[in-house]
Amino acid sequence: MRTGIGRRERRAPDLPENLLGTSNFMPIDQREIIETIRMTTAEHLDIRTVTIGLSLRDCRGATPAETGERMAAKIARVAANLVDAAREISGNYGTPIANTRLAVTPIAIVADGFDQNGMVTIGRALDQAAVSVGVDFLGGFSALVQKGSTRGDEALMAAIPELLSTTERVCASVNVASTKAGINMDAVAQMGQIIKATARLTGDRGGIGCAKLVTFCNVPEDNPFMAGAFHGVSEPECAINVGISGPGVILEAVRTVGACDLGTLSETIKRTAFKVTRMGEMVGRLMSQRLGIPFGIVDISLAPTPVEGDSVAQVIEAMGVSRFGAPGTTAALAMLNDAIKKGGLMASSYVGGMSGAFIPVAEDAGMFAAAEAGALTLEKLEALTSVCSVGLDMIAIPGDTSAETIAAIIADEMAIGATNNKTTAVRIIPVPGKGVGDRVDFGGLLGSAPIMPVSRFTADAFIARGGRIPAPTGALTN
Numbered sequence: 001m002r003t004g005i006g007r008r009e010r011r012a013p014d015l016p017e018n019l020l021g022t023s024n025f026m027p028i029d030q031r032e033i034i035e036t037i038r039m040t041t042a043e044h045l046d047i048r049t050v051t052i053g054l055s056l057r058d059c060r061g062a063t064p065a066e067t068g069e070r071m072a073a074k075i076a077r078v079a080a081n082l083v084d085a086a087r088e089i090s091g092n093y094g095t096p097i098a099n100t101r102l103a104v105t106p107i108a109i110v111a112d113g114f115d116q117n118g119m120v121t122i123g124r125a126l127d128q129a130a131v132s133v134g135v136d137f138l139g140g141f142s143a144l145v146q147k148g149s150t151r152g153d154e155a156l157m158a159a160i161p162e163l164l165s166t167t168e169r170v171c172a173s174v175n176v177a178s179t180k181a182g183i184n185m186d187a188v189a190q191m192g193q194i195i196k197a198t199a200r201l202t203g204d205r206g207g208i209g210c211a212k213l214v215t216f217c218n219v220p221e222d223n224p225f226m227a228g229a230f231h232g233v234s235e236p237e238c239a240i241n242v243g244i245s246g247p248g249v250i251l252e253a254v255r256t257v258g259a260c261d262l263g264t265l266s267e268t269i270k271r272t273a274f275k276v277t278r279m280g281e282m283v284g285r286l287m288s289q290r291l292g293i294p295f296g297i298v299d300i301s302l303a304p305t306p307v308e309g310d311s312v313a314q315v316i317e318a319m320g321v322s323r324f325g326a327p328g329t330t331a332a333l334a335m336l337n338d339a340i341k342k343g344g345l346m347a348s349s350y351v352g353g354m355s356g357a358f359i360p361v362a363e364d365a366g367m368f369a370a371a372e373a374g375a376l377t378l379e380k381l382e383a384l385t386s387v388c389s390v391g392l393d394m395i396a397i398p399g400d401t402s403a404e405t406i407a408a409i410i411a412d413e414m415a416i417g418a419t420n421n422k423t424t425a426v427r428i429i430p431v432p433g434k435g436v437g438d439r440v441d442f443g444g445l446l447g448s449a450p451i452m453p454v455s456r457f458t459a460d461a462f463i464a465r466g467g468r469i470p471a472p473t474g475a476l477t478n
Contacts, residue, residue, distance in 0.1 A: 045248060047279075050097055053104075054104050055104075055105050056105045064121040065121060075104075076129065076133060081291060093282075098445070103223070103224065104138065106230050107123070116155045116158045120162050120163050126141070137169050140230040141170050145174060146217075147182075160172045164213060165198065173227060173228040176215055179471065181475075185469060186468075188463070189466065191406075192406040195403070195406050196430060206434075211227065218423045219425075220352065221234055222352045223354055224241040225243050235296075242281070242299065243301060244301070247310050250269055250336070253271075277347035278348070280300070284298060297351060300340060302356070304358065313369075314365075341355060355389065356390075358390055361393070368448060382412060386420060391426055392413055392425070392428060395427070395429065401430045404459070405460075410426045413425070418469075419474065431451060435451060436453045
């Protein structure tokens with residue numbers, strides 16, 4: 001059985017009086033709690049993360065060391081009780097909470113003006129701060145360069161390989177494209193080089209540093225999921241953001257409803273997503289009350305794990321597709337994603353983050369099997385990203401794949417996001433010393449992955465052109 005921060009004998013607790021209904025939230029009743037207990041017991045339902053989003057804009061010091069000290073002091077002050085509060089609520093309500101996390105202001109903004117070494121110093125201070133308060137991950141070693149980069153952005157990006165190879169809990173992300181700005185191809189090319197360098201520096205661990213690095217288009221500012229979380233400049237001083245999971249719950253619902261038509265199946269998924277989202281909002285509100293931090297959003301994503309039965313791929317297969325990646329997968333995933341969003345939006349007025357179905361190959365047992373069987377290819381995954389929640393996620397490729405080819409894969413994914421006005425992302429791992437037919441094991445929630453083949457044809461000359469791909473016509477919405 002998968003364990004989170006808390007798993008005890010399930011019971012239906014008494015809800016605090018002020019959670020029974022306010023002007024901002026629908027009331028939660030005991031029946032919802034009882035059904036949630038059943039789902040957590042039999043269907044792998046958990047809260048994947050409770051994340052504190054925290055502004056560090058007031059932490060700038062005269063030197064990188066002073067800035068890091070101020071950041072660590074603020075993190076300790078705000079997040080000191082996060083883990084204990086999560087453990088208490090998890091135990092009291094029988095709801096597993098898999099991870100506690102922090103998301104901070106993009107460090108390229110706070111630390112603009114410091115050089116590459118200074119960025120590494122700050123990143124290591126953040127890592128130590130994460131260790132000191134006991135959270136699993138800290139996101140926000142990030143830069144927003146969709147229309148161009150500052151000297152601070154460049155310094156942070158240059159620091160990423162060294163930082164991710166020498167820390168355990170800090171995660172990095174770079175937003176290189178948006179619908180409004182287009183695609184910064186200079187940054188895309190640079191990310192290809194950064195990913196290669198990060199893989200090389202963590203080659204003794206399967207290139208695991210790349211599992212903590214995401215390249216984005218249209219990045220959300222309130223995402224609680226790693227590795228792409230940060231606390232955006234439009235966010236408040238701090239907030240509690242909750243990311244729910246639940247592929248196992250959806251899988252059971254699909255299996256239970258049986259051979260119905262697709263409209264009925266969609267309605268079943270929608271109703272199930274409603275129940276899962278209600279649990280996420282309840283935990284968020286309890287954490288907000290316990291810590292004295294405003295409740296932000298619920299991210300209603302289906303985030304799989306390597307545990308059998310906790311798989312988005314298996315949901316698609318239960319819907320009638322013989323193997324994830326076969327013809328019909330894109331249509332089934334689009335329907336699943338839409339039904340999840342509809343159910344979540346009915347359950348909470350505060351839905352945010354990425355909210356949808358994730359397709360991380362290494363973290364999903366069904367996707368691993370489909371990729372190993374040859375049913376799921378890199379090209380099919382790219383097609384699926386046009387309708388899913390994020391993008392090319394936790395994909396292992398041969399270690400000798402060039403930086404230019406990695407950049408071209410990123411560019412393709414950014415084009416899907418910019419053109420369709422949706423968030424897309426790439427978390428890809430060129431595993432040093434591994435080739436097609438091999439496997440890599442990252443352990444824990446990161447799982448294992450087969451090394452997937454990459455086209456032998458290249459776009460090196462296209463990447464070398466550099467510059468910026470202009471924004472699509474869809475950007476002209478004013």
